[in-house]
Amino acid sequence: MDLFELVTARTVKDAIEAQSRSSTAQQGASVRFIAGGTNLVDYMKLNVERPTRLIDITALPLAAIEQTSDGGLKIGALARNTDVANDERVKTRYPVLSQAILAGASPQLRNMATTGGNLLQKTRCVYYRDTGAACNKRSPGSGCAAIGGHNRMLAILGTSEQCIATNPSDQNVALMALDAVVHVEGIKGTRAIPIADFYRVPGSTPQRETVLEPGDLITHVTLPAPTAGTRSIYLKLRDRASYEFALASAAILMKQGSGGGIDFVRVAMGGVGTKPWRSVEAEKSLLGKTPSAAHFQAAADAALRGAKPQSENGFKVELAKRCLVHAMGQTSQAV
Numbered sequence: 001m002d003l004f005e006l007v008t009a010r011t012v013k014d015a016i017e018a019q020s021r022s023s024t025a026q027q028g029a030s031v032r033f034i035a036g037g038t039n040l041v042d043y044m045k046l047n048v049e050r051p052t053r054l055i056d057i058t059a060l061p062l063a064a065i066e067q068t069s070d071g072g073l074k075i076g077a078l079a080r081n082t083d084v085a086n087d088e089r090v091k092t093r094y095p096v097l098s099q100a101i102l103a104g105a106s107p108q109l110r111n112m113a114t115t116g117g118n119l120l121q122k123t124r125c126v127y128y129r130d131t132g133a134a135c136n137k138r139s140p141g142s143g144c145a146a147i148g149g150h151n152r153m154l155a156i157l158g159t160s161e162q163c164i165a166t167n168p169s170d171q172n173v174a175l176m177a178l179d180a181v182v183h184v185e186g187i188k189g190t191r192a193i194p195i196a197d198f199y200r201v202p203g204s205t206p207q208r209e210t211v212l213e214p215g216d217l218i219t220h221v222t223l224p225a226p227t228a229g230t231r232s233i234y235l236k237l238r239d240r241a242s243y244e245f246a247l248a249s250a251a252i253l254m255k256q257g258s259g260g261g262i263d264f265v266r267v268a269m270g271g272v273g274t275k276p277w278r279s280v281e282a283e284k285s286l287l288g289k290t291p292s293a294a295h296f297q298a299a300a301d302a303a304l305r306g307a308k309p310q311s312e313n314g315f316k317v318e319l320a321k322r323c324l325v326h327a328m329g330q331t332s333q334a335v
Helices: 012-020 040-045 081-086 088-093 095-102 107-112 115-119 171-177 280-286 293-303 315-331
Strands: 005-008 031-034 053-056 065-067 073-076 181-186 189-194 217-223 231-237 248-256 262-270
Touching (some): 012 031, 012 053, 012 181, 012 217, 031 040, 081 088, 081 095, 081 107, 081 115, 088 095, 095 231, 095 248, 115 217, 171 231, 231 315, 248 315, 262 280, 262 293, 262 315, 280 293, 293 315
Parallel strands (some): 031 053
Antiparallel strands (some): 065 073, 073 217, 231 248, 248 262
């Protein structure tokens, strides 16, 4: 681990100014905000992350979970994962989010990890974590050792010739299904970014994972008011029962109309995409249909139609389909 400067911010303005006082050359990866540190510190120990300045934001008043005037929920960027998962409003109105958070990490990590930090969680690709290996995400232009290498855990959706790293988060799959909005404050002012627009696929610039700019600070996330009558579930398939990343996961929201047809549905997947993956194709396939195993299978097929498996992870195509079908069946009132 390299030497670094630690700055403590007492207000959001202080945090942004501490970032903006750094030269343009220093901003970005070299100047980082830190809260729980459950992800960043790990990568600093591995010399994957080598910031010269850390801005400690744990004193900022961003940990509250509050109801919004439109019936939704506002979750502060510093709200601990444990607090979010166990909040009664989350458990009763957004159970898919509570289930997703509790499916991730360990109790000790959830006690430290924050909502904002989880939004920025880094991949667990073994080549990204190994500074001796080629990785375009860590060192642009160096190549991608995962292509043709050890890629069992890696992505089959949203990949490119430059990167096939998987987004590891559980929380963010649920947030994708819930149409969350990420609120950011930075040098250029405030922004409200729909989570569907927050993440970038790797393309030719895998080192850029989100639309955040240097100096941007996530302040909170908002969830819209839940649609009445909607059922939801988060299903995670993994190699072992706890403290393990998903091979495939699904966050499903579904509502049936008075005639029995599906009139509201959201389908998001984890463990298979380079970002938390929402399948509009699966949603379109289901709208207006009555819940049935055949319709769920057709939706799963649509969701994985663009999959590009690698040398070791072809099994994920069928596994993800089965995960989706099972989750849809559990969410449906009829199947």
